[in-house]
Amino acid sequence: MSLLGVSDLHVTFSGRGGVARAVDGVDLSMRPGEILALVGESGCGKTTLARTIVGLQRPAAGSVSLRGEPLRYDRRALRAHRREVQMVFQDPTGALNARQTIYEAVAEGLRIQGVPGSEEQLVAEALSRAGLRPPERFFARYPYEISGGQRQRVIIAGAMVLSPSLLVADEPVSSLDASVRGEILALMLRLVRETEVAILVVTHDLGLAWNVADRVAVMYLGRIVEQGSTEDVLTAPRHPYTRALLSVVPEIAHVAPQVLVGEAPDPTRIPAGCRFHPRCPLVASGEAARLGIEERCRAEDLALAPVADAADLLVACHAVAGAVVPA
Amino acid sequence: MTAVPATEPAPLLRVRDLHVTYGVRAGAIPAVRGVDFDLAVGETLGLAGESGCGKSSLAGALLRLLPRGAQVTGSVLLDGEDVLAMRPGRLRAVRWTELAIVFQGALHTLNPVQRIGRQMGEAIRLHSPAVRGAQVSARVGELLELVGLPARRAQDYPHQLSGGQRQRVLIGLALACEPRLLIADEPTTALDVMVQAQVLRLLEDLQQRLGLAVVFITHDLSTLATVCKRIAVMYAGRIVEEGPSHEVFEAPAHPYTRALAAAFPVIGDPAFRMAPSGLPGDPPDPRELPSGCPFRPRCPAAVAVCSSTAVELWPAGPRRQAACVHVPGSGVAV
Numbered sequence: 168m169s170l171l172g173v174s175d176l177h178v179t180f181s182g183r184g185g186v187a188r189a190v191d192g193v194d195l196s197m198r199p200g201e202i203l204a205l206v207g208e209s210g211c212g213k214t215t216l217a218r219t220i221v222g223l224q225r226p227a228a229g230s231v232s233l234r235g236e237p238l239r240y241d242r243r244a245l246r247a248h249r250r251e252v253q254m255v256f257q258d259p260t261g262a263l264n265a266r267q268t269i270y271e272a273v274a275e276g277l278r279i280q281g282v283p284g285s286e287e288q289l290v291a292e293a294l295s296r297a298g299l300r301p302p303e304r305f306f307a308r309y310p311y312e313i314s315g316g317q318r319q320r321v322i323i324a325g326a327m328v329l330s331p332s333l334l335v336a337d338e339p340v341s342s343l344d345a346s347v348r349g350e351i352l353a354l355m356l357r358l359v360r361e362t363e364v365a366i367l368v369v370t371h372d373l374g375l376a377w378n379v380a381d382r383v384a385v386m387y388l389g390r391i392v393e394q395g396s397t398e399d400v401l402t403a404p405r406h407p408y409t410r411a412l413l414s415v416v417p418e419i420a421h422v423a424p425q426v427l428v429g430e431a432p433d434p435t436r437i438p439a440g441c442r443f444h445p446r447c448p449l450v451a452s453g454e455a456a457r458l459g460i461e462e463r464c465r466a467e468d469l470a471l472a473p474v475a476d477a478a479d480l481l482v483a484c485h486a487v488a489g490a491v492v493p494a
Numbered sequence: 495m496t497a498v499p500a501t502e503p504a505p506l507l508r509v510r511d512l513h514v515t516y517g518v519r520a521g522a523i524p525a526v527r528g529v530d531f532d533l534a535v536g537e538t539l540g541l542a543g544e545s546g547c548g549k550s551s552l553a554g555a556l557l558r559l560l561p562r563g564a565q566v567t568g569s570v571l572l573d574g575e576d577v578l579a580m581r582p583g584r585l586r587a588v589r590w591t592e593l594a595i596v597f598q599g600a601l602h603t604l605n606p607v608q609r610i611g612r613q614m615g616e617a618i619r620l621h622s623p624a625v626r627g628a629q630v631s632a633r634v635g636e637l638l639e640l641v642g643l644p645a646r647r648a649q650d651y652p653h654q655l656s657g658g659q660r661q662r663v664l665i666g667l668a669l670a671c672e673p674r675l676l677i678a679d680e681p682t683t684a685l686d687v688m689v690q691a692q693v694l695r696l697l698e699d700l701q702q703r704l705g706l707a708v709v710f711i712t713h714d715l716s717t718l719a720t721v722c723k724r725i726a727v728m729y730a731g732r733i734v735e736e737g738p739s740h741e742v743f744e745a746p747a748h749p750y751t752r753a754l755a756a757a758f759p760v761i762g763d764p765a766f767r768m769a770p771s772g773l774p775g776d777p778p779d780p781r782e783l784p785s786g787c788p789f790r791p792r793c794p795a796a797v798a799v800c801s802s803t804a805v806e807l808w809p810a811g812p813r814r815q816a817a818c819v820h821v822p823g824s825g826v827a828v
Contacts (some may be wrong), residue, residue: 208688315545315774316776344544344777345713345715346544346753346757346758346792347772348757348770348775349756349757350772352772353770353772357738357768371687373761374759374760374761377759378766378768379768397767401762402762404763411688413761415688415691416687416761424691424695426691426692426695478496
């Protein structure tokens with residue numbers, strides 16, 4: 168059975184600019200012990216989706232469920248949910264209280280949740296599992312006395328001390344130095360191996376996904392537009408948006424960079440038809456017209472659909488769907 | 495650093511034995527500890543390194559933009575004239591017209607309550623006295639178009655522009671007085687991947703069209719490899735490796751560069767799949783640098799002599815140098 172289920176999830180915000188459909192119909196599931204990378208540009212809704220999965224944000228429609236049990240939004244149910252689903256934020260310095268010792272920071276979750284057993288032992292275990300050894304050496308220290316990489320380890324220890332079944336990590340290494348980055352990613356891989364925790368990594372960094380993720384989901388303007396195994400999505404992408412994202416990664420020298428014009432568009436004005444069509448290179452180049460699908464690109468919204476020649480790969484593109492003869 | 499042969503033309507920028515030290519009275523913190531490099535007209539140099547390695551202090555020193563407490567020694571020769579020794583009037587004239595800088599964080603550099611055109615016009619009036627009246631707004635429009643924005647954007651306030659557009663405005667502003675040298679300090683770090691690619695492409699295009707020399711500073715080695723001809727890697731206040739960018743990125747000579755390059759995985763390469771690579775430990779405290787090679791405590795290739803040998807940049811192949819006892823040119827028995 169799947170660990171996490173997200174079904175037809177919608178999250179909206181209203182403001183001066185109108186209603187922003189930050190998450191606009193997302194379906195997603197995760198198995199225990201897997202790492203899923205949720206990638207996309209800023210403003211695509213990936214952080215909102217992550218916060219909704221943790222229960223920090225209430226959906227307008229649809230549901231988040233854990234082991235088939237839909238999340239309810241009363242206090243008790245939310246507290247129980249947050250024990251199992253822990254969030255690791257981007258900036259470890261901002262996420263730690265400067266006046267709290269490392270011990271207090273890690274023990275806080277245990278106290279809120281009222282976890283029985285020896286607090287000191289649990290804190291020590293969590294710290295050493297996060298690579299801070301010997302743990303007692305860190306108990307009385309303050310965040311400013313340790314390095315950025317160690318702070319991120321403290322944050323991870325604070326999340327893991329509750330033995331969660333899912334960690335949601337929002338850009339967990341983007342504020343860290345390059346040489347420290349790999350150590351934190353290696354720690355995430357080790358945690359999955361040792362504890363069967365599943366990790367949803369929210370990131371704009373495709374290299375990170377290649378480093379640690381079993382699967383990748385690409386999000387654009389509130390929707391997942393391509394989803395599948397990391398190998399499929401990152402080495403043989405089908406969606407023109409995924410292709411464009413990959414082409415601007417500096418390491419891929421052999422691909423001609425396809426720099427999309429304009430920035431990620433506005434969730435208060437989601438275009439009709441395929442939401443990517445105003446920036447889509449297939450439409451702009453006339454390729455969509457040649458395939459005879461341009462009208463549909465402009466008018467027909469579409470959901471993720473399986474691809475004939477790649478098991479478990481899902482793509483939301485008229486060109487891809489059009490090329491496939493249904494079995 | 496090896497001597498430059500007499501046949502080569504004099505460089506646009508020649509930096510020699512540059513040191514930047516903070517808090518001299520309250521216990522010195524050496525941020526830059528003896529940096530040498532040359533930059534020819536129209537050349538691009540990438541300066542890579544992690545936070546605290548001294549790269550931003552170095553950039554600040556080149557334009558004398560460091561806070562008062564910073565002590566700068568050595569020389570920064572711009573066309574043979576030492577920037578560090580210039581009188582304030584001369585320095586003002588040289589900034590903007592000869593060398594200009596683009597910082598990261600475009601959001602905070604622009605005045606939020608002034609239209610873009612007015613801010614750009616002010617800079618032009620201040621630094622190119624020859625441009626006057628209607629010519630100023632024409633020049634503003636020209637600069638906006640140069641960086642790929644429509645001239646009518648001059649009417650906008652900064653908040654009406656996106657992050658990438660604001661960064662373009664800042665690049666246009668830096669180019670207002672046609673400098674020959676542009677220093678770009680993490681110009682794309684705060685931007686999104688796609689926008690980052692747009693800004694990088696713009697910088698590359700401008701560099702070629704205007705024959706600009708660029709010092710490009712970032713922690714992202716892979717970005718530098720695509721944009722710059724040469725790369726210099728800094729660690730603990732010194733350049734530890736320098737050479738042609740693709741050679742440095744693809745076949746690093748210094749173990750630190752090797753670790754940095756490995757931190758940016760090649761998508762599709764099985765060697766990086768499920769195998770993130772990093773370095774144990776953290777950069778050293780500049781007040782308590784280890785003896786010998788400052789990278790030694792984190793170095794996977796450290797040997798006994800590393801703690802006693804003062805490392806310097808040794809030849810590591812044609813047009814390449816590295817500060818490691820393992821490079822053939824070190825002459826150190828390991």
